[in-house]
Amino acid sequence: MARLDGTLRELTVYRMRRATSDVLSVVKDALEPFGLRRQTFSALSVICDHPGIRQSQLADTLAIERPNLVQVIGDLENRGLLMREQVPEDRRMYSLHVTNAGAITYRQAMRTLRKVDKTLTAGLTSDEVAALNRALHLIELNAAGETADGSQLSRS
Amino acid sequence: MARLDGTLRELTVYRMRRATSDVLSVVKDALEPFGLRRQTFSALSVICDHPGIRQSQLADTLAIERPNLVQVIGDLENRGLLMREQVPEDRRMYSLHVTNAGAITYRQAMRTLRKVDKTLTAGLTSDEVAALNRALHLIELNAAGETADGSQLSRS
DNA sequence: TATTGTTATACTCTATAACTATA
DNA sequence: TATAGTTATAGAGTATAACAATA
Numbered sequence: 435m436a437r438l439d440g441t442l443r444e445l446t447v448y449r450m451r452r453a454t455s456d457v458l459s460v461v462k463d464a465l466e467p468f469g470l471r472r473q474t475f476s477a478l479s480v481i482c483d484h485p486g487i488r489q490s491q492l493a494d495t496l497a498i499e500r501p502n503l504v505q506v507i508g509d510l511e512n513r514g515l516l517m518r519e520q521v522p523e524d525r526r527m528y529s530l531h532v533t534n535a536g537a538i539t540y541r542q543a544m545r546t547l548r549k550v551d552k553t554l555t556a557g558l559t560s561d562e563v564a565a566l567n568r569a570l571h572l573i574e575l576n577a578a579g580e581t582a583d584g585s586q587l588s589r590s
Numbered sequence: 591m592a593r594l595d596g597t598l599r600e601l602t603v604y605r606m607r608r609a610t611s612d613v614l615s616v617v618k619d620a621l622e623p624f625g626l627r628r629q630t631f632s633a634l635s636v637i638c639d640h641p642g643i644r645q646s647q648l649a650d651t652l653a654i655e656r657p658n659l660v661q662v663i664g665d666l667e668n669r670g671l672l673m674r675e676q677v678p679e680d681r682r683m684y685s686l687h688v689t690n691a692g693a694i695t696y697r698q699a700m701r702t703l704r705k706v707d708k709t710l711t712a713g714l715t716s717d718e719v720a721a722l723n724r725a726l727h728l729i730e731l732n733a734a735g736e737t738a739d740g741s742q743l744s745r746s
Numbered sequence: 747t748a749t750t751g752t753t754a755t756a757c758t759c760t761a762t763a764a765c766t767a768t769a
Numbered sequence: 770t771a772t773a774g775t776t777a778t779a780g781a782g783t784a785t786a787a788c789a790a791t792a
Contacts (some may be wrong), residue, residue, distance in 0.1 A: 438643070438651040441700075442635050445707050446719060447613050449726040451628070452653065454610040456733035457603050463737070472607070473782085479598050487594070490750065495594040497608065499784060504752060526750040526791045544597075551601050554732045558725055563602060566725045569714055570605040576710045577612035581619070629759085646773060655761060660775060682768045682773040 457554060464550045468543045469513060473498065473506045475547070478515060478532060478540045486529040488521075515539055613710060620706045624699045625669060629654065629662045631703070634671060634688060634696045642685040644677075671695055
């Protein structure tokens with residue numbers, strides 16, 4: 435039987451939502467054995483690469499609202515994967531560092547996610563994956579530009 | 591300043607999530623003047639193309655759980671965009687049809703979303719968009735395959 | 747005054763169990 | 770017994786306002 439959502443599939447935005455929805459489900463399952471959720475994994479990754487980063491910088495990087503980052507950081511801290519240190523020069527801030535356990539967990543989880551990435555893009559050449567990544571990046575920039583200003587589209 | 595999430599951006603799954611998140615925000619804003627949400631628009635589209643479709647078929651088509659479709663259908667019915675008729679042969683079922691108002695609203699919304707699609711893929715050639723759509727479809731199939739069975743990836 | 751991190755809160759989206767009415 | 774639609778509910782993910790501590 436032919437697809438009943440054929441017209442919708444003419445829209446790239448619909449295809450993105452459908453594909454991403456399934457992909458995030460796979461990612462969630464892949465991270466579950468590590469006790470990580472997508473956001474805790476992403477935070478761990480950025481903190482590993484940038485020791486001493488502040489929560490507000492992390493929030494900006496991951497496009498997460500500051501209040502929503504609180505529980506992510508708290509989760510990682512409770513699991514002993516992360517440490518917070520008050521910054522002496524400005525005691526409003528906390529600098530974030532991963533623990534040894536955090537670094538190990540991150541490396542294992544990242545290795546698993548790279549495999550997931552391979553699995554999900556199986557059937558595409560490396561050039562096609564590169565083209566896909568470029569296209570996604572361009573769309574992300576276009577979309578961010580649309581939401582930033584008072585876009586005409588939302589005014590009928 | 592360089593990206594702080596450079597490592598994460600090596601993962602296509604991360605790029606998909608970031609791009610799709612922004613895209614869905616733009617789509618939401620674009621549908622708002624029509625009083626539609628993403629799901630009500632999608633439902634309207636499928637019902638327009640397939641008059642008489644049943645709710646369970648619609649749920650399968652859009653990959654929405656049956657309970658979650660109830661409010662979507664109710665919303666469209668309350669707005670007078672949709673009608674439900676009990677099927678005489680099997681009175682458990684309702685066949686769905688759009689009203690004239692529903693057809694008009696759908697056409698206008700779809701026209702707007704096609705423009706949104708163009709805006710978001712601006713900078714890509716039509717060949718590149720076609721390649722993107724194919725890649726997204728392949729990934730969707732790969733991901734659906736992973737979630738269906740007891741995937742080995744979730745076992746460390 | 748402005749900013750960092752926090753709390754409280756609410757809204758959307760999604761997922762599951764259990765019910766009803768039909769078959 | 771099985772299925773279509775429904776209800777109730779709970780869990781994520783995300784968004785805003787307001788607060789305390791600090792600058």
